[in-house]
Amino acid sequence: MLGPDAQACPFSTPETVSREDPTMTADSHKLPALPFSDDALDPHISARTLGFHYGKHHNAYVTNLNKLVADTDLAGMGLEDVIRKVAGDGSKKGVFNNAAQVWNHTFYWNSMRPNGGGAPSGRMADLIGNSFGSYDAFKDQFGKAAAGQFGSGWAWLVSEGDRLAIETTGNADLPLAHGKKALITCDVWEHAYYLDYQNRRPDYVATFLDKLVNWEFAEANLG
Numbered sequence: 001m002l003g004p005d006a007q008a009c010p011f012s013t014p015e016t017v018s019r020e021d022p023t024m025t026a027d028s029h030k031l032p033a034l035p036f037s038d039d040a041l042d043p044h045i046s047a048r049t050l051g052f053h054y055g056k057h058h059n060a061y062v063t064n065l066n067k068l069v070a071d072t073d074l075a076g077m078g079l080e081d082v083i084r085k086v087a088g089d090g091s092k093k094g095v096f097n098n099a100a101q102v103w104n105h106t107f108y109w110n111s112m113r114p115n116g117g118g119a120p121s122g123r124m125a126d127l128i129g130n131s132f133g134s135y136d137a138f139k140d141q142f143g144k145a146a147a148g149q150f151g152s153g154w155a156w157l158v159s160e161g162d163r164l165a166i167e168t169t170g171n172a173d174l175p176l177a178h179g180k181k182a183l184i185t186c187d188v189w190e191h192a193y194y195l196d197y198q199n200r201r202p203d204y205v206a207t208f209l210d211k212l213v214n215w216e217f218a219e220a221n222l223g
């Protein structure tokens with residue numbers, strides 16, 4: 001069950017893919033279906049990258065999380081509740097990392113769409129203009145933040161009151177763990193782009209902004 005401030009991301013979509021193992025129970029965490037086909041983002045993100053990223057990495061986080069919470073007081077708890085419960089608890093770091101990565105990846109898939117990208121319109125355009133001065137200024141700041149995140153992590157557009165802000169987090173960390181509302185995210189772990197872009201992370205991030213970002217999802221997350 002999602003919390004009262006749950007975001008628009010379909011974390012509890014009833015349609016899940018059949019990658020379940022026989023040990024799963026009705027309240028196990030599930031791997032949500034991708035919101036598009038494996039080749040829908042090609043050539044910007046290849047079907048090969050999506051196949052590994054979603055089918056192997058994202059799926060593994062779900063499997064690991066279910067193993068870690070089985071027979072504990074976290075079993076049966078919703079994903080966002082688990083994240084909030086264990087955030088900052090050093091003894092539950094494994095649970096946090098896997099739960100956060102399940103959430104982050106579901107959010108990332110929904111942050112993109114085929115034929116996305118470019119400057120937004122409507123409410124998001126106004127907010128970006130008010131917060132950053134212009135779309136080009138936002139794009140420059142987001143690109144630099146994402147490219148400059150040292151090692152594995154995530155770049156985020158977050159909502160802070162009536163303004164927007166750009167943040168980066170390391171490894172599995174996410175705005176939800178800090179009481180902040182995410183609007184979109186870009187995965188800057190190497191597994192997100194290495195097959196298609198090798199070490200050219202700035203090119204991957206520029207493509208994310210120019211061709212993929214889903215502004216409708218961002219606006220829906222404003223609430």
Ligand SMILES: [Fe+2]
Nearest residue numbers: 057187189192
């Ligand atoms: Fe990833």
